[in-house]
Amino acid sequence: MALKREIDLDLTMRVRLGHQSDVKLRARAKPMVVEDDVIHVHAFGTVLNLSIPETYSKNKEERPDKQCKTTVKAGVNLPRPYQAKRTPREKVMTLAKTLKYAVSAAAFAAVATFCGAASAGTLVINSDTSDPAPKAAWEDIVSKFNKDNPGIEAKLNVYDHESYKKSIRNWLTSASPDVVFWYVGTRMEQFTKPGLLEDVSDIWDKRMSDGLGAVAKGLVTDGGKQYGVPYTYYNWGVYYRKDIFDKAGVTAAPKTWTEFVDACKKIKASGVEPIVIGSKDLWPTAGWFDYIDMRLNGLPFHMDLMHGKVSYEDPKVKGVMDKWGELMTNGCFVKNHASTSWQESQASLFQGKSSMMLIGNFISPNFPKDVEANMEFMRFPEITPGMKSYEDAPMDSIHIPKNAKNKEDAKKFLKYVMTAEVQEKINKALGQVPINTHAELKNERFLKSGAELLGKADGLAQFFDRDTDEALATLAMKGFQEFMINPDREAAILTKIEAERKRVYGEIKK
Amino acid sequence: MSITSLKPxxxxxxxxxxxxxxxxxxxxxxxxxxxxxxxxxxxxxxxxSITLSFYDWDGINPKKWVGFSNYTELFGDEVFWKAIFNNIWWLFAFMLGPVFGLALALFLNQNVRGIRLAKSLFFFPFVISQVVVGLVFGWFFNSQFGLLNELLSHFGVEPLALIEGENTATFVVILAGLWPQVSYCMILYLTGLTAMNGEVIEAARMDGAKGWNLLWHIILPQLRPATFIAVVVSVVGALRSFDLVSIMTLGGPYNSSTVLAYMMYEQTFLNFRYGYGAAIATVLFIIMDVYIAFFLYSMLKREAR
Structure with a gap:
């Protein structure tokens, strides 16, 4: 049994105030949420949960499609005893304004008039978009979806990022919501391999595939089938201080590795730390590994490594560490970065104590007003000449769990999120790049240069800790941190990482 | 009315x-x-949890029975031994809690103006959240922007990388843990001192006892219940240390300041190795059990006396 949300409820409430006579109150209100047997409605200054009598809901087919009247019993938690010293008339006035501290324990019944009941599906969407701006944007999108699709009642539940990662494993294997927020690539395949996500290849028609692009489509594809819809991504790269570069005599942004190391030396000589990093959270170190590997060995090798198909003791991986080690020998990085988080480390950049940082575009809204004009973005320098253009670009997506109850409407929602209009809206709120190429980009220079970089990329990685097994990632990133502090331990560190790779992925298949 | 009407x-x-x-x-x-x-x-x-420690499980795929292999892997894991050793350091260092607590309590146990304010200020570290303690100490010792190095730089001393050093990080975290622990022990001793029988001390003074003698032979024996509780809470505090590690270093740099409780959390909720995490939990449980058995035994023995 369900009702259209547009319908006005005509509510009458009788309130018994202590031993005085009953008082009648009337209000008109729209229901907020309509469930099988309960209507949630905001009225009389509180939220009422009206339970619909069973006899009423049973006969929904026979119900005439016109005004109908039923009495529903409603229960609310009434607040503390009424104690105000006022005349009965005033009591009622207070009550009508807010129910919050007015009433003594009183039972009441509400008479609700509603009509035109149409069957509708509830759509449960679980998301981890708990930051204020994305949360508001998604709430907006969901309510617009509800308006555009009468008969579908989409409900958005928002969880914080950390607990979401733990809970999604429970949801997918037991009682599932209809839509979940998650990540493309390896993180998605983790769930598609045991068959926990619904195949949504049919909504990837020609028009949508063209709009979202082959790279994005590939990232939600497993075994030739699509399992979700990506809606946002952002670029990584080197953010640097133009003014410090100029002072040190670095006139152009370094394009190759040699130029990059030279620039480091010049900046170091000018008395500024060349590169800042905060390795407490470990992942900032992985950005360096990802980029050096992709620039040196290319994306196919990098992905093989991520999927455990290559040994970490492979000479090519050793090559990555050696390149990285060059930066340490030349004193390119700030010292003592192990207890500094990335947020804490950016202060050094803004204060002019260091000149560059390899980080995602999420740093750009943090640039202080007086520094912003001096901040510039550059692509990570080329190492192997002529290597194709590969970038780290973590991408977020939405999916339908296999156990979802309302898959039909869930697909409608996924299709809705594919549209340029929705992607534009959400990405303007996130300050990120939409996947749909027809969606307009927010007018901001770092976002533009990032989008340009991604648009030209030949392939995308999702970032080390999303591309490989979680346990291997944690252990390896600790190894990277140790390597950055003690480059001489390179061999021992790679042996340790290789042992964990073997535990997770097994022996290398020749 | 006749007397017969009165029935028993x-x-x-x-x-x-x-x-x-x-x-x-x-x-x-x-x-x-x-x-x-x-x-x-x-x-x-x-x-x-003990059953789970015999399985390999990531929360999505079906559980796989692996027998004792989680344990064999654990005992061969150098991080595990690092965690055990760090836990032992915690345990030793936390024994300083009762010592400093007693010293502070003896110092504060006097009747002068404003002593109540002084007492509450000394108790303050125990009242504030561990998260705050961790942040304050973490920032104080941070070698890039910490107060300690800011002060040292005025004397021309090179920045000290204590919390960033693989050999020193765990001691910085322990120091942060000790701060509230000392004030907790102090309160325990203060209540013990308040409840002390003044006559005994007076009698001892009449017999000529003073200084260390008085403390060792007269005061301390009377404080034994407080000492007992102070040691117990310190041991438990050292074994379950997690929050400070998680806030100050995340077990780093590269595991050098990890402890069993943090390693368990990391394996379970960051690496999604539920079975391995459960195996660490079981080991921690057994260590705690040995200690609690000893504690119960000595308590029962005392009560029997």
Whole structure:
């Protein structure tokens, strides 16, 4: 049994105030949420949960499609005893304004008039978009979806990022919501391999595939089938201080590795730390590994490594560490970065104590007003000449769990999120790049240069800790941190990482 | 009115099942709610956790029985031994809690103006959240922007990388943990000192006892219950240390300041190795059990006396 949300409820409430006579109150209100047997409605200054009598809901087919009247019993938690010293008339006035501290324990019944009941599906969407701006944007999108699709009642539940990662494993294997927020690539395949996500290849028609692009489509594809819809991504790269570069005599942004190391030396000589990093959270170190590997060995090798198909003791991986080690020998990085988080480390950049940082575009809204004009973005320098253009670009997506109850409407929602209009809206709120190429980009220079970089990329990685097994990632990133502090331990560190790779992925298949 | 109308009052109660058995049924009934809650939320999870430690499970794929291999892997894991050693350091260092606590308590146990304010200020570290303690100490010792190095730089000293150093990080975290622990022990001793029998001390003074003699032979024996509790809470505090590690270093740099509780959290909720995490939990559980058994034994022995 369900009702259209547009319908006005005509509510009458009788309130018994202590031993005085009953008082009648009337209000008109729209229901907020309509469930099988309960209507949630905001009225009389509180939220009422009206339970619909069973006899009423049973006969929904026979119900005439016109005004109908039923009495529903409603229960609310009434607040503390009424104690105000006022005349009965005033009591009622207070009550009508807010129910919050007015009433003594009183039972009441509400008479609700509603009509035109149409069957509708509830759509449960679980998301981890708990930051204020994305949360508001998604709430907006969901309510617009509800308006555009009468008969579908989409409900958005928002969880914080950390607990979401733990809970999604429970949801997918037991009682599932209809839509979940998650990540493309390896993180998605983790769930598609045991068959926990619904195949949504049919909504990837020609028009949508063209709009979202082959790279994005590939990232939600497993075994030739699509399992979700990506809606946002952002670029990584080197953010640097133009003014410090100029002072040190670095006139152009370094394009190759040699130029990059030279620039480091010049900046170091000018008395500024060349590169800042905060390795407490470990992942900032992985950005360096990802980029050096992709620039040196290319994306196919990098992905093989991520999927455990290559040994970490492979000479090519050793090559990555050696390149990285060059930066340490030349004193390119700030010292003592192990207890500094990335947020804490950016202060050094803004204060002019260091000149560059390899980080995602999420740093750009943090640039202080007086520094912003001096901040510039550059692509990570080329190492192997002529290597194709590969970038780290973590991408977020939405999916339908296999156990979802309302898959039909869930697909409608996924299709809705594919549209340029929705992607534009959400990405303007996130300050990120939409996947749909027809969606307009927010007018901001770092976002533009990032989008340009991604648009030209030949392939995308999702970032080390999303591309490989979680346990291997944690252990390896600790190894990277140790390597950055003690480059001489390179061999021992790679042996340790290789042992964990073997535990997770097994022996290398020749 | 004749005297016959006064009948003797019948004082015998009907002999029911309840009357016969209430002496043992009542305590059982009173224990029942707590016992049920304890079983559901403590006993059963313990056994579930031990069972889980024999499986390989990531939360999505079916559980796979692996026997003792989680344990063999654990005992071969250098991080595990690092965690055990760090836990032992915690344990030793936390024994300073009662010592410093006693010293502070003796110092503050006097009647001068404003001593109550002084006492509450010394108790302050225990009242504030561990998260705040961790942040304050973490920032104080941070070598890039910390107050300590800011001060040292005025004397021309090179920045000290204590919290960033693989050999020193764990001691910085322990220092942060000790701060609230000392004030906790101090309060325990202060209440002990307040409850002390003044006559005994007076008698001892008459006999010529003073200084260390008085403290060692007269005061300390009377403070024994407080000492006992102070040591117990310090040991438990050292073994379950997690929050400070998680806030100050995340076990780093590269595991050098990890402890068993943090390693367990990391393996379970960051690496999604539920079985391996459960194996660490079981080891921690056994270590705690040995200690608690010793504690119960000595407590019962004392009560028997």
């Amino acid at each position: 009052l019948n004082l015998t109660f009907p002999d029911t099942w309840w009357r016969r058995n209430q002496m043992w049924v009542t305590p059982l009934l009173l224990l029942l709610p707590a016992a049920v809650v304890f079983t559901i939320f403590v006993i059963i999870p313990i056994f579930q």
